[in-house]
Amino acid sequence: MSTAPIYEIDPKTFWKDPYPDLKRMRAEAPIAYVPQLGATLLTRRDDIFENEKKIEIFSSDQPQGLMTVLMGQNLMRKDGAAHMAERKAIFPSVSPKTVKSVWKAQFETETAKALEELRPLGRADMVKDIAKRVSGEALKAITGLTNMSWQEMDRVSQGMIDGCANYAGDPEVEARCHDCTGSIDRHIDGMMPLLRETPDSSMLSVQMQAGLPEEAVRANIKLTISGGQNEPRDVIAGLVWTMLTHPEQLALVRDGKATWLQAFEEYARWISPIGMSPRRVARRYEAKGVTFEPEDRVFLMFGSGNRDEAAFEDPERFDVTRDTSQSIAFGAGPHFCAGAWASRCLIAEVALPMIFENLPGLALAGEVPFGGWAFRGPLEMPVTWGTIVS
Amino acid sequence: METISVTWILLDGTRKSVAVETGGNLMQAALDNGIDGIVGQCGGSLACATCHVVVEEAPSALPEIAPDEDDMLDMAEPERLPESRLSCQLVALPELDGIVLRVP
Ligand code: FES
Numbered sequence: 001m002s003t004a005p006i007y008e009i010d011p012k013t014f015w016k017d018p019y020p021d022l023k024r025m026r027a028e029a030p031i032a033y034v035p036q037l038g039a040t041l042l043t044r045r046d047d048i049f050e051n052e053k054k055i056e057i058f059s060s061d062q063p064q065g066l067m068t069v070l071m072g073q074n075l076m077r078k079d080g081a082a083h084m085a086e087r088k089a090i091f092p093s094v095s096p097k098t099v100k101s102v103w104k105a106q107f108e109t110e111t112a113k114a115l116e117e118l119r120p121l122g123r124a125d126m127v128k129d130i131a132k133r134v135s136g137e138a139l140k141a142i143t144g145l146t147n148m149s150w151q152e153m154d155r156v157s158q159g160m161i162d163g164c165a166n167y168a169g170d171p172e173v174e175a176r177c178h179d180c181t182g183s184i185d186r187h188i189d190g191m192m193p194l195l196r197e198t199p200d201s202s203m204l205s206v207q208m209q210a211g212l213p214e215e216a217v218r219a220n221i222k223l224t225i226s227g228g229q230n231e232p233r234d235v236i237a238g239l240v241w242t243m244l245t246h247p248e249q250l251a252l253v254r255d256g257k258a259t260w261l262q263a264f265e266e267y268a269r270w271i272s273p274i275g276m277s278p279r280r281v282a283r284r285y286e287a288k289g290v291t292f293e294p295e296d297r298v299f300l301m302f303g304s305g306n307r308d309e310a311a312f313e314d315p316e317r318f319d320v321t322r323d324t325s326q327s328i329a330f331g332a333g334p335h336f337c338a339g340a341w342a343s344r345c346l347i348a349e350v351a352l353p354m355i356f357e358n359l360p361g362l363a364l365a366g367e368v369p370f371g372g373w374a375f376r377g378p379l380e381m382p383v384t385w386g387t388i389v390s
Numbered sequence: 391m392e393t394i395s396v397t398w399i400l401l402d403g404t405r406k407s408v409a410v411e412t413g414g415n416l417m418q419a420a421l422d423n424g425i426d427g428i429v430g431q432c433g434g435s436l437a438c439a440t441c442h443v444v445v446e447e448a449p450s451a452l453p454e455i456a457p458d459e460d461d462m463l464d465m466a467e468p469e470r471l472p473e474s475r476l477s478c479q480l481v482a483l484p485e486l487d488g489i490v491l492r493v494p
Binding site for chain 1: 434464
């Protein structure tokens with residue numbers, strides 16, 4: 001374990017709202033060892049930004065890590081040339097050009113379908129009925145697992161996330177994770193012959209076209225699913241909630257004084273859907289008086305860096321007109337989120353404008369609890385809207 | 391260690407010239423020298439377009455824009471110009487000694 005000063009947290013409180021603790025850590029112990037998490041946390045924006053790039057020290061290769069053990073070694077768990085080669089292989093499925101020319105139309109079709117079905121009901125849960133579905137449908141398209149339902153997509157994603165965070169080794173959680181990866185493999189088996197016949201821009205297909213080993217192909221699809229479902233889901237619902245609770249900010253977008261993209265980038269800074277990324281210390285290293293030993297676990301706290309008062313003025317305030325260029329919501333360095341352009345399109349160009357356009361009079365209809373610090377978003381969100389009386 | 395001279399025209403119009411070691415990329419050089427407006431979020435993995443520069447003067451022909459860089463440049467802020475490049479894709483080579491880049 002590192003020689004960083006110790007900072008104790010109450011895991012339950014931290015899960016409910018990590019921001020007060022993170023603020024104190026930034027001020028008092030910006031590099032701190034948190035015994036309850038068994039990891040040394042980097043909480044300042046610039047420390048994260050600089051150190052995430054030092055892959056020879058803060059390595060992503062974590063052979064004993066739960067993600068590698070349960071899901072196979074995907075590109076997020078590789079460094080250097082091996083990582084870059086696979087990243088290049090998947091680029092054609094998530095490049096800005098493909099997003100615009102291939103995925104956007106599909107995002108629109110599926111979102112429209114969901115909203116049309118729900119509109120007559122006049123009420124829904126924004127997380128469970130809308131965000132989950134929009135996100136799941138988008139992920140089906142991009143991964144190429146169009147033979148899966150959006151409900152199953154959400155289930156397998158959650159099952160893997162839980163499995164990767166199962167530090168306590170709960171056998172039930174582990175079994176569910178295996179069941180989820182098994183389901184993904186069966187769906188991959190089902191799609192592979194079709195995509196061999198008719199290749200397309202999906203991630204499954206472009207990896208096959210690039211000739212990546214099947215093991216890597218499968219691991220990368222699992223990575224995409226574990227990392228591609230909850231973030232757009234949490235941001236879609238979370239941003240709707242934010243806009244409804246900050247009507248003056250919504251007005252700025254409605255009046256054309258700010259864009260949905262600005263709102264999206266600011267939300268991702270303010271409540272980062274991925275609050276943390278883990279690293280393994282590969283060799284002894286000293287930074288700011290703290291010595292890291294090989295095999296130490298380090299958490300890069302993106303959610304904290306994005307509220308660093310040294311990088312953002314009045315960071316607790318949600319302000320769509322803010323300059324978010326210092327945000328590290330998508331990470332910093334070689335593991336920068338590959339899905340960044342797809343998510344911007346899905347959320348800022350499709351989901352948010354369509355939700356506000358198609359559900360006139362959208363309003364909150366109950367409590368909206370948020371949870372999580374590694375991943376953070378609203379847990380449920382009852383909403384109502386005016387139905388068209390004909 | 392061999393160096394080349396790189397000049398950035400900053401957002402306020404002033405110029406800043408520094409000696410940059412050869413071999414590294416010009417996005418990293420900008421970060422190392424605190425050039426405002428060059429963010430380099432993705433660390434040069436061609437995923438963010440926050441290292442956008444406009445080449446004002448090049449002492450010799452620059453390497454061609456690869457398809458991936460081209461695709462990413464379309465997303466650059468502010469909008470790309472014919473002389474736009476992603477500075478993470480420009481390597482400080484001796485033949486670029488004297489290059490002038492504008493922060494757009
Ligand atoms: S630093 Fe991200 S594209 Fe150049």
